[in-house]
Amino acid sequence: KKTKTVQYGKRGMTLEEEINQSNQFYLERDIAVIHKKPTPIQVVKVDYPKRSAAVIREAYYRQSSTTDFNGVYKGFYLDFEAKETKNKQSFPLKNFHEHQIFHMDKCQKQGGIAFVLICFSIFNRVFLLESEYLSMFWNNQKKAGSRKSIPLSFIEENGYEIQYGFQPSLHYLGAVDQIIKNKK
Amino acid sequence: KKTKTVQYGKRGMTLEEEINQSNQFYLERDIAVIHKKPTPIQVVKVDYPKRSAAVIREAYYRQSSTTDFNGVYKGFYLDFEAKETKNKQSFPLKNFHEHQIFHMDKCQKQGGIAFVLICFSIFNRVFLLESEYLSMFWNNQKKAGSRKSIPLSFIEENGYEIQYGFQPSLHYLGAVDQIIKNKK
Numbered sequence: 481k482k483t484k485t486v487q488y489g490k491r492g493m494t495l496e497e498e499i500n501q502s503n504q505f506y507l508e509r510d511i512a513v514i515h516k517k518p519t520p521i522q523v524v525k526v527d528y529p530k531r532s533a534a535v536i537r538e539a540y541y542r543q544s545s546t547t548d549f550n551g552v553y554k555g556f557y558l559d560f561e562a563k564e565t566k567n568k569q570s571f572p573l574k575n576f577h578e579h580q581i582f583h584m585d586k587c588q589k590q591g592g593i594a595f596v597l598i599c600f601s602i603f604n605r606v607f608l609l610e611s612e613y614l615s616m617f618w619n620n621q622k623k624a625g626s627r628k629s630i631p632l633s634f635i636e637e638n639g640y641e642i643q644y645g646f647q648p649s650l651h652y653l654g655a656v657d658q659i660i661k662n663k664k
Numbered sequence: 665k666k667t668k669t670v671q672y673g674k675r676g677m678t679l680e681e682e683i684n685q686s687n688q689f690y691l692e693r694d695i696a697v698i699h700k701k702p703t704p705i706q707v708v709k710v711d712y713p714k715r716s717a718a719v720i721r722e723a724y725y726r727q728s729s730t731t732d733f734n735g736v737y738k739g740f741y742l743d744f745e746a747k748e749t750k751n752k753q754s755f756p757l758k759n760f761h762e763h764q765i766f767h768m769d770k771c772q773k774q775g776g777i778a779f780v781l782i783c784f785s786i787f788n789r790v791f792l793l794e795s796e797y798l799s800m801f802w803n804n805q806k807k808a809g810s811r812k813s814i815p816l817s818f819i820e821e822n823g824y825e826i827q828y829g830f831q832p833s834l835h836y837l838g839a840v841d842q843i844i845k846n847k848k
């Protein structure tokens with residue numbers, strides 16, 4: 481048996497925690513309604529002790545068929561995944577599952593805004609990259625001799641860098657505003 | 665200890681199962697991307713056996729802070745809760761939690777479409793009622809002598825009845841089309 485260890489970046493919080501905190505900020509100020517979806521768990525055995533809450537005694541983590549976060553902002557449906565890497569030069573595609581890519585594609589087709597928030601944890605740099613670029617690299621990797629990762633230089637050129645701030649710590653909706661502006 | 669029993673309506677499926685099936689239909693035909701959110705579970709103890717998947721050994725069901733379903737349809741953010749009642753005359757408000765009502769209000773404010781799908785299981789009748797009506801009854805109930813339920817007659821007049829069909833079994837997006845039309 482191994483003991484569960486939580487990995488913290490240099491920032492003291494994981495990317496997911498920073499996003500949760502920013503979403504809380506957005507929610508309290510009526511700026512947006514965005515939540516992390518619960519982790520899907522397959523429950524096998526439940527005990528129902530008298531006079532107390534049901535206790536799950538056997539359960540397993542399941543693979544999510546969608547992404548980490550979704551919600552609504554200025555009338556737009558947002559859907560995104562958060563990923564961290566310790567790499568310096570590029571973001572490895574093996575961090576994604578094919579169903580996540582397909583899900584984001586489907587959301588875009590329905591008029592939603594789908595993207596990934598990528599953190600290069602060594603540099604403390606976070607980027608928003610729209611899912612169409614991710615799909616492009618994903619579909620290309622199957623061809624012989626193709627890249628299995630997205631170069632940082634590509635992300636710098638085609639994504640939006642999110643600056644760390646105070647409130648919220650990660651103001652990624654600023655980048656979403658740019659995407660909305662480009663849609664019009 | 666009690667044994668868990670699953671309640672089926674006369675239709676042979678729960679309302680939630682019917683909605684899941686309809687969502688699957690919508691997803692496969694690129695009509696909409698709508699998913700049930702996983703039930704939030706607080707994990708307390710996990711075993712990591714060698715060479716096999718992590719086993720959750722102690723966990724508890726948590727109250728969801730949002731609703732059952734959300735997703736995107738024709739560019740609109742949809743957010744809704746599904747509820748069944750065995751009552752004949754009215755739908756009891758005690759079936760809701762205050763945070764669900766607040767959540768739906770917040771979604772509407774951001775330009776989303778929030779509603780509840782209410783099933784009167786004795787009659788096999790399903791209605792879509794927009795969250796603003798639900799909020800109205802919810803806020804009124806705190807006044808002395810007010811109703812603690814929404815009369816079926818009110819729902820018939822102000823909601824949309826969903827007819828059962830073959831594919832999908834519950835075509836609730838038909839009612840959403842009406843809501844979208846009225847928005848324009």
Ligand SMILES: [Mg+2]
Pocket residue numbers: 548561562563
């Ligand atoms: Mg993630």
Ligand SMILES: [Mg+2]
Pocket residue numbers: 732745746747
């Ligand atoms: Mg429900």
